[in-house]
Each structure stands twice: as structure tokens, then as C-alpha cells.
Amino acid sequence: MIILAIETSCDETSASVLKSTGGRLELLSNVVSSQIDIHKQYGGVVPEVAARHHVQNINPVIMEALETAKIKPQKLSYLAVVSGPGLITSLIVGVEAAKALSVAWQKPLINVNHMYSHIAGNFLSKVEFPAVCLVVSGGHTELVLLKNYSQFKKIGQTVDDAAGEAFDKVAKLLGLGYPGGPAVALKATEFLISNFQFSKISLPRPLINSGDFNFSFSGLKTAVLYTAQKMKKKELEQRTSEICYEFQQAVVDVLVGKTMKAAQKHKVKTVLMAGGVAANKKLRESLRESVEAKGLKFGVPEFRLCTDNAAMVAIAGYYLAKKKRPSRDDWKKVKVNPNWELK
Amino acid sequence: MKYITKSERETLNVAEKFVQRLKGGEVLCLIGDLGSGKTAFTKGLAKGLGVKNIITSPTFVLLKSYTAKLKNINKLVHIDAYRLDSGAELDYIGVEEYFSDKNCITVIEWADRVKDIWPVNAIEIKFKVLKGNKREIHIK
Numbered sequence: 267m268i269i270l271a272i273e274t275s276c277d278e279t280s281a282s283v284l285k286s287t288g289g290r291l292e293l294l295s296n297v298v299s300s301q302i303d304i305h306k307q308y309g310g311v312v313p314e315v316a317a318r319h320h321v322q323n324i325n326p327v328i329m330e331a332l333e334t335a336k337i338k339p340q341k342l343s344y345l346a347v348v349s350g351p352g353l354i355t356s357l358i359v360g361v362e363a364a365k366a367l368s369v370a371w372q373k374p375l376i377n378v379n380h381m382y383s384h385i386a387g388n389f390l391s392k393v394e395f396p397a398v399c400l401v402v403s404g405g406h407t408e409l410v411l412l413k414n415y416s417q418f419k420k421i422g423q424t425v426d427d428a429a430g431e432a433f434d435k436v437a438k439l440l441g442l443g444y445p446g447g448p449a450v451a452l453k454a455t456e457f458l459i460s461n462f463q464f465s466k467i468s469l470p471r472p473l474i475n476s477g478d479f480n481f482s483f484s485g486l487k488t489a490v491l492y493t494a495q496k497m498k499k500k501e502l503e504q505r506t507s508e509i510c511y512e513f514q515q516a517v518v519d520v521l522v523g524k525t526m527k528a529a530q531k532h533k534v535k536t537v538l539m540a541g542g543v544a545a546n547k548k549l550r551e552s553l554r555e556s557v558e559a560k561g562l563k564f565g566v567p568e569f570r571l572c573t574d575n576a577a578m579v580a581i582a583g584y585y586l587a588k589k590k591r592p593s594r595d596d597w598k599k600v601k602v603n604p605n606w607e608l609k
Numbered sequence: 610m611k612y613i614t615k616s617e618r619e620t621l622n623v624a625e626k627f628v629q630r631l632k633g634g635e636v637l638c639l640i641g642d643l644g645s646g647k648t649a650f651t652k653g654l655a656k657g658l659g660v661k662n663i664i665t666s667p668t669f670v671l672l673k674s675y676t677a678k679l680k681n682i683n684k685l686v687h688i689d690a691y692r693l694d695s696g697a698e699l700d701y702i703g704v705e706e707y708f709s710d711k712n713c714i715t716v717i718e719w720a721d722r723v724k725d726i727w728p729v730n731a732i733e734i735k736f737k738v739l740k741g742n743k744r745e746i747h748i749k
């Protein structure tokens with residue numbers, strides 16, 4: 267089976283070709299045209315700019331993915347595309363391109379959820395089920411229980427801010443740059459290096475003992491705000507790295523704590539991680555330690571498969587195609603769905 | 610109208626009560642610093658409007674829309690301009706359509722960043738962080 271996947275749900279225009287031979291998966295190409303640098307100038311995302319870049323990049327990116335893979339369109343078994351969740355004006359570029367190609371090349375189109383594709387970034391190698399996956403990004407924080415590669419259920423989510431968003435906003439509160447995740451993580455490391463003691467600042471671990479699998483990070487953001495407000499300018503400058511250290515620790519404690527509780531309750535064999543925040547080293551290593559200490563398997567996609575990319579969409583498409591054979595008419599049912607939540 | 614709330618719950622209550630004054634078609638422009646309670650207020654609105662979903666912060670996705678159930682109001686659109694510089698960007702993703710929908714309530718967090726597209730009937734709501742957990746909510 268050979269799949270061409272397309273992803274335009276947010277900032278990156280991406281296309282990828284995946285080949286499976288007897289269940290063994292091989293990525294033949296994964297082309298990503300990132301706009302992060304462009305959006306950095308604005309300190310955020312600019313929908314109009316994003317969409318314009320997707321429109322400009324979509325065809326060259328698809329062609330490059332096919333050329334790198336040395337695959338002619340006739341050789342493809344299926345196409346796959348992300349139709350949500352995401353920014354409507356960005357999603358529509360990829361979805362319409364995929365539909366047009368589906369008709370032109372007479373290849374069935376597989377509809378993929380962006381969050382599921384993040385999880386599928388873990389499926390390049392075999393996974394022992396049941397598994398639980400912590401999906402953390404700028405816009406999402408979710409715990410998903412997987413029965414197998416394509417059957418899953420969301421068992422918890424943030425009730426307010428996402429973890430990545432909390433990092434960004436804390437960076438803003440402390441006057442650090444955008445994107446906030448790496449800036450806060452870097453400061454936290456500085457504190458660790460220059461101090462052999464624990465942070466004297468103590469922030470809450472919201473919902474850590476709530477009994478369910480939901481998260482809340484807005485209270486943590488507020489606690490950082492109060493902490494910063496109480497300090498004089500000079501003191502705040504001196505203790506910014508200490509605040510970052512404690513903040514990151516609080517986020518990690520909650521994410522790891524709840525993921526482990528979910529693992530235990532649902533007697534999983536494997537704990538997985540996905541999404542852009544999986545790039546946070548402290549989080550990744552803490553979760554790995556806890557998981558391995560319990561004798562369970564741990565998995566996280568390699569870094570380039572953590573951020574938005576079409577390779578993970580292709581992998582997701584592969585497992586969806588195995589579950590239900592796609593048909594040539596399927597493109598008619600594919601519609602952009604900016605609010606498509608995992609169930 | 611000015612309110613001082615002492616907890617998130619009280620802010621939710623203020624919002625839930627405020628819903629009684631809505632007829633549909635309103636655009637609520639929320640202004641206030643990080644952590645001042647704009648999303649909390651929207652959660653209260655959603656409760657009052659009979660929205661079943663959990664309201665999460667739309668900062669990263671820019672816009673979330675929910676099904677509402679209160680008289681003629683069938684939709685709550687929750688927008689966040691935190692990462693935007695001008696209203697043109699919201700125009701571009703088609704918010705005009707919501708502004709003119711009589712069965713829809715539109716809420717915009719960080720609305721001061723997109724003043725250029727406020728409709729004439731916009732309702733401004735300002736949030737201030739006072740001491741501790743106190744918040745001032747000023748509905749104009």
C-alpha cells in the first residue's frame with residue numbers, strides 16, 4: 267500500500283509518501299514547508315498570511331513529496347488529508363487540493379483527524395495495546411486511550427488552557443519571547459544549573475488529585491501572574507528563572523501524574539506521547555522514567571514527527587484504510603471541520 | 610454596570626445572569642489582561658446559553674463555535690484575538706457572518722486588538738485584576 271498524505275491544518279504545508287510492505291511501514295518522503303519564521307515576526311499566527319502561503323506551497327510541496335519518494339501518481343493506493351481540527355482557511359487549501367487529486371487520479375481519499383494523526387506519529391514501529399497517549403500542543407491537552415491502532419477514546423482533556431498555551435502565556439507574563447515553550451524551558455534549565463537547591467516559589471498542581479483525567483492550566487497561569495505581581499521589578503528579574511523552573515515542574519508533575527494514573531486504571535501496556543509540547547525535554551524524560559519504572563513501554567515520535575507534518579497523517583491514513591476499505595467516492599464526504607474533536 | 614467578583618464562581622454567575630439580557634445577534638468585546646477572567650466569563654455565558662461542551666481557551670485555534678439552546682439563540686462563537694494584530698485577520702476567516710447572525714452570540718477575547726472590526730452594536734466588557742482573586746467586570 268502506498269499513501270500520499272497532505273496536511274495544512276495550521277502553519278506548515280506538508281506532504282508525505284508512505285509505503286507499507288507486509289505491515290512494515292517506510293516513509294519515502296516527508297516535505298514540510300514551515301511558516302514559523304514568518305509568523306514569529308508577528309508574534310502569533312496570521313490566518314491570511316498562512317492561507318496565502320498554503321496556496322502558494324501546496325502544489326510544489328506535493329510534487330516534491332512524490333519526486334523524493336520516486337513514486338508516480340498511478341502507483342498510489344490512497345490519498346489522505348487532515349480536515350480538522352484547525353484553522354478553516356488553512357484546512358480548506360489542503361482538503362480541496364486532495365479532493366481534486368482524488369478525482370483526477372481516481373484514488374480514494376481518506377479523511378484524517380489532526381489529533382489522531384499526532385498519535386499515529388507513534389505507529390511507525392509496533393505498539394503493544396492497550397495504550398494511553400498524552401497529546402500536548404499549543405491548542406490541545408488530551409489523554410486518549412487506545413484499544414488498537416484505530417480504535418480509541420478520549421478519556422480526559424484540559425478544561426481551560428492547553429499546556430503549550432500556558433507556556434506561551436507565562437513567557438509573556440515574564441517578558442520572555444515567542445514561542446514561549448522553549449524560552450521558559452531554557453530559563454528553567456538556567457535555574458537548575460545555577461542553584462543546587464529547590465525553588466522557594468511554590469505553584470499549584472491543578473486538578474492533580476481530581477479523580478478524573480482532566481487538566482486545568484489557567485489557574486497555574488494566574489498563580490504565576492500573582493507571583494510576579496508580588497515581586498519588585500528587580501526581584502522579578504532575578505527570580506524569573508526560578509519561576510520558570512517551578513512552573514515547568516508543576517506542568518510536568520500534573521501531566522505525568524495524570525497520565526500514570528490513567529495508565530494504571532486502564533491497565534495499559536504502553537504509554538505514548540504526541541504533539542509539539544512533547545519536544546519539551548523535561549516532560550519527555552520525566553514521563554519516560556515514570557513509565558519505565560512501572561515496567562511499561564514508552565513511546566514518543568522522533569522530533570520531526572512531533573510538530574505538524576504529513577508523515578503522521580500518512581501513517582494515520584494507513585491504519586484507517588486497514589480498518590475500513592476506502593472507496594473512490596469517499597472524497598464527496600470529506601468536508602473541512604475546524605471543530606472536529608476526538609470522541 | 611460594574612461588578613466586583615471575589616472568585617471564579619462569582620464571575621461565572623455574573624455572566625450567566627447577563628445572558629438574560631441577550632436577544633441574539635450581540636457581539637461581546639472582552640478586554641483585560643492575561644488571567645483577568647475573560648475565558649471564565651465566557652464559560653458562564655455558555656452555561657447560561659445551554660451549551661453542553663466544555664469551553665476551552667481559543668487562543669491557539671482563534672475561533673471555536675458551540676451549539677447553544679436558549680430561545681432563538683442556537684450558536685455561541687468564541688473568538689480570541691490574542692495572537693492577532695488587526696481585525697482584517699478575523700474578517701478573513703469570515704466572522705462578519707456571525708456578527709450579522711441574529712441567532713448567534715459572538716464573544717471576542719482581547720477585542721482591543723481588533724477594534725477596527727467592532728460592529729456598531731458591540732458590547733464592551735472590561736476586566737481588571739484587583740487584589741488577589743478580586744476582579745472588576747465593567748459591562749458598558
Ligand SMILES: Nc1ncnc2c1ncn2[C@@H]1O[C@H](COP(=O)(O)OP(=O)(O)OP(=O)(O)O)[C@@H](O)[C@H]1O
Binds near residue numbers: 488616620650743
Ligand atoms: N474573581 C475571579 N473571576 C474570574 N477568574 C478568577 C477570579 N478569581 C480568580 N480567578 C482565576 O483567574 C483565572 C482567569 O483565567 P482566564 O483564563 O479566564 O483569564 P483570561 O482573561 O481568559 O486570560 P487570557 O488572556 O489568558 O485569555 C482563572 O485561573 C480563575 O480561576
Ligand SMILES: [Mg+2]
Binds near residue numbers: 647648649666718
Ligand atoms: Mg482567555
